[in-house]
Amino acid sequence: MKQEEKNETYGYAVGVQMFDWIRKRNAPYIDKTQYVWKMASTKAKYFHLEMRRIVRLLILTALLFSSCATLQERAEQKEQMKKAVAEAVATKQMHIDIASMNTMRYGSRTVTPDFYLELNGDSVRSYLPYFGQAYQAPMMSPSQGLNFETRAKSIRVTQPKRSVSRIEMDLKTDEDTFLYVIELYDTGKAYILVRSQHRDPISFDGELLCELNYHSDHENKFF
Numbered sequence: 001m002k003q004e005e006k007n008e009t010y011g012y013a014v015g016v017q018m019f020d021w022i023r024k025r026n027a028p029y030i031d032k033t034q035y036v037w038k039m040a041s042t043k044a045k046y047f048h049l050e051m052r053r054i055v056r057l058l059i060l061t062a063l064l065f066s067s068c069a070t071l072q073e074r075a076e077q078k079e080q081m082k083k084a085v086a087e088a089v090a091t092k093q094m095h096i097d098i099a100s101m102n103t104m105r106y107g108s109r110t111v112t113p114d115f116y117l118e119l120n121g122d123s124v125r126s127y128l129p130y131f132g133q134a135y136q137a138p139m140m141s142p143s144q145g146l147n148f149e150t151r152a153k154s155i156r157v158t159q160p161k162r163s164v165s166r167i168e169m170d171l172k173t174d175e176d177t178f179l180y181v182i183e184l185y186d187t188g189k190a191y192i193l194v195r196s197q198h199r200d201p202i203s204f205d206g207e208l209l210c211e212l213n214y215h216s217d218h219e220n221k222f223f
Contacts, residue, residue: 082186084210089157089165089184094119095209096190103131104200117192122152124171132200146194148173184208
């Protein structure tokens with residue numbers, strides 16, 4: 001049965017948009033204006049809520065993509081640093097900037113950024129501070145620290161762990177005989193242990209200088 005036939009049979013103005021049809025048939029009419037207005041007002045609220053949700057979703061999506069890009073960039077930098085460390089160890093060419101020192105008697109101390117250890121083949125340039133006890137009076141002033149240039153008598157390279165390379169160097173100067181142990185991590189972080197015949201041992205924390213962390217203030221220090 002069609003809608004018009006139903007309207008004729010039951011007398012309801014269902015789907016009728018002409019008021020003259022309602023009047024001629026004396027059909028009941030229900031004014032739904034207030035309900036339509038209420039629905040429209042509620043819809044507006046829902047519209048604003050949906051827009052807020054959409055905006056939040058867009059922001060979260062942008063943050064997610066940004067985070068993914070950042071993670072990918074960090075992964076690429078990590079891989080590049082790993083390659084830089086491997087190349088430095090293989091060629092024995094490296095420059096390590098010192099950040100802090102760990103003394104035997106005076107604890108840990110931060111140092112000024114001008115201290116470093118440089119290796120170029122078997123040539124060693126040591127410009128390191130020193131705090132500790134000397135077992136005999138040094139020929140040079142103690143204030144000069146471990147400051148010298150020399151050639152290594154021997155260099156041994158091992159890899160005690162997957163992410164760590166170790167370089168051991170036997171050094172001799174007019175003042176003392178030294179064992180320098182460099183532990184270089186894939187992250188570019190470095191740990192340096194210095195033992196000598198006439199002084200307390202001392203260690204340093206630093207970082208390998210390469211293109212990833214190179215700045216213009218290193219121009220005069222980089223070999």
